[in-house]
Amino acid sequence: MNLELTDEQIALRDAARGVLSRFDTVAAAREALETPGTLPDLWPASVDAGWPGLVVAERHGGIELGLFEAMLVAEELGKVLASVPFIGVVPAAALLSLGDHPAAAPTAEGELRPVYVPACPPSPRVDDDVWTVDGIDGERIAAPVVHRDGSAWSVTGTVGWVPDAPGADLLVVVAIDDGRPVALVVDAGAAGVEIESETRYDATRRMANIHLDGAVATALSCSEQDIAGAWYSAQALLAAEAVGTVDTCLALATAYAKERFTFGRAIGSYQAIKHELVETLRRLQNARALLLNVGWAAGAAPDDVSMAASAARYSSGQALDFAARSLINVHGGIGATWEHDAPLYFRRAQLSRRLVGGVGGAADRLADESLARARRAVEAAGVR
Amino acid sequence: MDLDDSQEQAEYRAEVRAWIAEHRFEAPPGTGDMEDAAYIEARRTWQGQLSDARLVGVTWPAEFGGPGRGPVDQVIVNQELAAAGVPGGIDVIGLGLMGPCIMVNGTAAQKERYLAPMLHGDEIWCQLFSEPAAGSDLAAVQCRARRDDDGTWRLTGQKVWTTNAQFARFGMCLARTDGDQPKHKGLTMFIVPMDADGVTVRGLRQISGEAEFNEVFLDEVAVGGDEMVVGGEGGGWGAALTVLMYERMMIGLGTEGFGYSPERFAGAVAASPRMDRESGLRTRLADVVVELLAVRFRGLESLSQLADGRVPGPEFGLAKITTVNAVIAAGDLIADVNGPDALVEPGEWAYLISFLPGLKSAGGAEPILRNTVGERVMGLPPEPRLDKKITFDELVARQREGLAA
Ligand SMILES: Cc1cc2nc3c(=O)[nH]c(=O)nc-3n(C[C@H](O)[C@H](O)[C@H](O)COP(=O)(O)OP(=O)(O)OC[C@H]3O[C@@H](n4cnc5c(N)ncnc54)[C@H](O)[C@@H]3O)c2cc1C
Numbered sequence: 001m002n003l004e005l006t007d008e009q010i011a012l013r014d015a016a017r018g019v020l021s022r023f024d025t026v027a028a029a030r031e032a033l034e035t036p037g038t039l040p041d042l043w044p045a046s047v048d049a050g051w052p053g054l055v056v057a058e059r060h061g062g063i064e065l066g067l068f069e070a071m072l073v074a075e076e077l078g079k080v081l082a083s084v085p086f087i088g089v090v091p092a093a094a095l096l097s098l099g100d101h102p103a104a105a106p107t108a109e110g111e112l113r114p115v116y117v118p119a120c121p122p123s124p125r126v127d128d129d130v131w132t133v134d135g136i137d138g139e140r141i142a143a144p145v146v147h148r149d150g151s152a153w154s155v156t157g158t159v160g161w162v163p164d165a166p167g168a169d170l171l172v173v174v175a176i177d178d179g180r181p182v183a184l185v186v187d188a189g190a191a192g193v194e195i196e197s198e199t200r201y202d203a204t205r206r207m208a209n210i211h212l213d214g215a216v217a218t219a220l221s222c223s224e225q226d227i228a229g230a231w232y233s234a235q236a237l238l239a240a241e242a243v244g245t246v247d248t249c250l251a252l253a254t255a256y257a258k259e260r261f262t263f264g265r266a267i268g269s270y271q272a273i274k275h276e277l278v279e280t281l282r283r284l285q286n287a288r289a290l291l292l293n294v295g296w297a298a299g300a301a302p303d304d305v306s307m308a309a310s311a312a313r314y315s316s317g318q319a320l321d322f323a324a325r326s327l328i329n330v331h332g333g334i335g336a337t338w339e340h341d342a343p344l345y346f347r348r349a350q351l352s353r354r355l356v357g358g359v360g361g362a363a364d365r366l367a368d369e370s371l372a373r374a375r376r377a378v379e380a381a382g383v384r
Numbered sequence: 385m386d387l388d389d390s391q392e393q394a395e396y397r398a399e400v401r402a403w404i405a406e407h408r409f410e411a412p413p414g415t416g417d418m419e420d421a422a423y424i425e426a427r428r429t430w431q432g433q434l435s436d437a438r439l440v441g442v443t444w445p446a447e448f449g450g451p452g453r454g455p456v457d458q459v460i461v462n463q464e465l466a467a468a469g470v471p472g473g474i475d476v477i478g479l480g481l482m483g484p485c486i487m488v489n490g491t492a493a494q495k496e497r498y499l500a501p502m503l504h505g506d507e508i509w510c511q512l513f514s515e516p517a518a519g520s521d522l523a524a525v526q527c528r529a530r531r532d533d534d535g536t537w538r539l540t541g542q543k544v545w546t547t548n549a550q551f552a553r554f555g556m557c558l559a560r561t562d563g564d565q566p567k568h569k570g571l572t573m574f575i576v577p578m579d580a581d582g583v584t585v586r587g588l589r590q591i592s593g594e595a596e597f598n599e600v601f602l603d604e605v606a607v608g609g610d611e612m613v614v615g616g617e618g619g620g621w622g623a624a625l626t627v628l629m630y631e632r633m634m635i636g637l638g639t640e641g642f643g644y645s646p647e648r649f650a651g652a653v654a655a656s657p658r659m660d661r662e663s664g665l666r667t668r669l670a671d672v673v674v675e676l677l678a679v680r681f682r683g684l685e686s687l688s689q690l691a692d693g694r695v696p697g698p699e700f701g702l703a704k705i706t707t708v709n710a711v712i713a714a715g716d717l718i719a720d721v722n723g724p725d726a727l728v729e730p731g732e733w734a735y736l737i738s739f740l741p742g743l744k745s746a747g748g749a750e751p752i753l754r755n756t757v758g759e760r761v762m763g764l765p766p767e768p769r770l771d772k773k774i775t776f777d778e779l780v781a782r783q784r785e786g787l788a789a
Binding site: 001002003004006068125254257258265268269270271274275277279281282285286287289290292293295299300308311314315360363364366367368370371373374375377378 | 758
């Protein structure tokens with residue numbers, strides 16, 4: 001048994017830290033709030049670091065690492081609020097690679113940028129086969145559908161708030177073909193594709209609402225399990241990114257609690273503040289342990305990934321919400337001012353928890369998985 | 385990253401499993417009446433059998449009669465025992481806390497005398513630390529020890545919440561030998577024979593109605609000479625800290641051993657159609673599951689550090705906080721979903737629900753654990769204290785004045 005990071009994983013993480021240290025990403029996050037559209041382009045740095053090809057197979061020119069390694073990078077991105085197309089790129093690159101699509105190699109090279117257009121697999125508890133996506137208005141709506149005309153495929157539907165979609169060259173869309181999910185590749189510039197760029201509240205996050213209206217598509221040859229896996233890897237990446245942000249929130253709040261004095265002593269000596277900081281640490285450590293659960297499952301127990309990823313997303317989302325509010329609280333009035341960095345992390349927390357099915361959606365899924373497993377166990381015992 | 389057994393571990397597991405399969409029908413039930421002498425005797429005999437098979441105190445070094453294996457092997461044994469539904473050793477306090485305390489702080493003669501019978505279950509131990517006026521503030525113990533002219537130590541005082549004292553052969557007792565020292569200084573750790581004259585054990589019934597813990601009165605108890613002192617005169621606090629460290633470790637790694645698993649609690653509500661109708665109940669289930677899954681992986685993380693020779697620090701206390709609160713939430717959920725029937729006594733869930741409020745205090749109350757982690761792990765400044773730089777006797781006198789005023 002061994003849950004320690006390998007030397008290779010540590011090197012990858014340290015390299016990510018090194019790359020990101022060359023940019024003042026937190027200042028950029030503020031700047032983008034003041035002047036929309038001014039985010040620095042970190043894509044070239046990401047390509048240099050090999051991140052687009054992280055999970056792409058070697059035969060397609062990728063590095064062929066696992067989901068957990070991508071999560072290590074996501075955590076570093078989250079620490080500094082870096083605006084790197086990543087959460088949307090990695091699951092798309094994975095599907096292109098699994099489907100042996102010709103775009104896999106240029107993706108690994110960084111010449112083409114794909115984005116994953118997420119769809120949530122049906123719940124194991126509920127007896128239907130409905131794949132859903134985020135609607136623009138907060139509703140969960142049915143995934144896009146395929147229309148076949150002979151050998152020509154097209155896809156129609158809407159997906160709201162897709163991270164990293166603006167600027168993508170290719171869309172990897174999950175859609176329903178005669179009741180079954182398929183992964184499709186759609187050219188971002190094709191007729192019938194509208195990519196409506198959006199930013200909300202957290203200017204570091206580039207998103208788009210995607211409207212597909214009979215857009216020409218080609219099918220990727222990947223399994224239903226691979227397609228569901230893309231959803232759970234997006235959950236895991238968002239979880240890892242949130243863990244990184246919690247880490248920073250805690251470091252900032254702890255440092256302040258040691259240097260701010262009231263009534264003759266540091267505020268960190270008061271239990272109300274101390275215990276709140278310890279609560280953030282507790283949540284951080286739990287969330288991080290759940291990232292390990294995902295990493296382990298991804299390598300050794302594929303059937304556990306859905307539950308592990310949902311647990312990680314839920315835990316880290318709750319932790320980030322707590323940590324970002326606590327960061328403001330520990331700082332008192334100054335924490336609630338525009339000039340302070342605390343609101344940048346708060347904005348990140350507010351938007352993140354509502355993306356890609358939402359943190360609440362992950363909680364639902366976790367409960368559904370637990371119930372379904374418990375019920376299967378009873379059935380199995382009955383059969384025996 | 386893997387959770388698989390190495391070749392060596394797999395072989396060990398197979399060995400352990402084979403032994404258990406052969407002997408499981410000789411084992412007493414895992415739960416029983418801890419006030420029933422026959423049940424205790426059966427558990428003691430079973431610990432002896434396990435010990436002969438080298439399946440208790442797995443990490444105890446060979447020089448103390450143990451198998452001297454790694455912490456992962458202890459977990460393998462725990463898992464196999466749990467899977468077979470048979471109990472481990474009855475003396476968890478001796479095996480987990482007092483044995484290691486003697487190994488670290490004891491004299492050669494003490495190790496020679498006490499460890500082997502402890503391992504074998506021949507002599508069960510209890511922890512005589514807490515007192516009516518010293519729990520969280522353990523260093524405030526008032527139980528007094530004084531030395532007679534012939535070198536015999538005599539102890540007088542009252543201990544409380546002492547688990548297993550009703551059948552223990554020895555107690556590890558923290559007592560004050562010098563009231564003219566500041567409170568952490570004048571403490572000494574003693575081995576107390578529980579059958580000595582002047583020791584009275586009285587059962588304390590808990591919420592469940594059972595008496596697993598006790599009050600212990602010590603009235604001029606002659607425990608013996610310096611051979612009964614562990615860690616030297618005045619070294620009591622250091623010895624107590626070793627125990628507290630092992631206690632933290634036991635609690636941090638022991639969750640699954642107590643049966644606090646997400647699968648068990650999900651199983652307890654899964655049959656109810658209300659879980660399908662009410663999303664509020666599902667969210668509460670998710671809250672329980674997410675916390676206990678996290679504790680599971682925190683435990684595995686710590687184990688892989690231990691296996692690597694690193695001792696996890698005080699942040700272990702956080703696992704205790706997570707576990708206790710998650711299990712309280714689980715009990716509430718199970719009773720909400722299943723209705724008053726879940727509260728039938730004696731019964732699995734009524735027992736759990738009754739046990740958990742006490743577990744909040746046992747092994748360190750939540751605010752104390754948070755203070756420790758905040759100060760020792762995060763480097764936050766301690767609270768101002770009124771009990772430093774004065775002698776213990778002065779401190780007690782001031783507290784009395786404060787009460788009187
Ligand atoms: C089931 C069970 C088994 C036990 N077994 C044993 C045993 O075998 N041997 C043994 O020696 N002891 C045992 N104990 C005792 C246990 O260690 C104590 O109960 C525990 O340390 C708390 O001490 P206390 O009960 O005196 O509460 P107190 O210390 O009086 O605490 C009362 C309340 O005040 C709070 N509090 C105290 N100090 C502070 C502070 N500085 N800041 C904020 N809040 C504070 C506490 O959190 C608690 O809520 C057992 C307890 C239980 C419930």
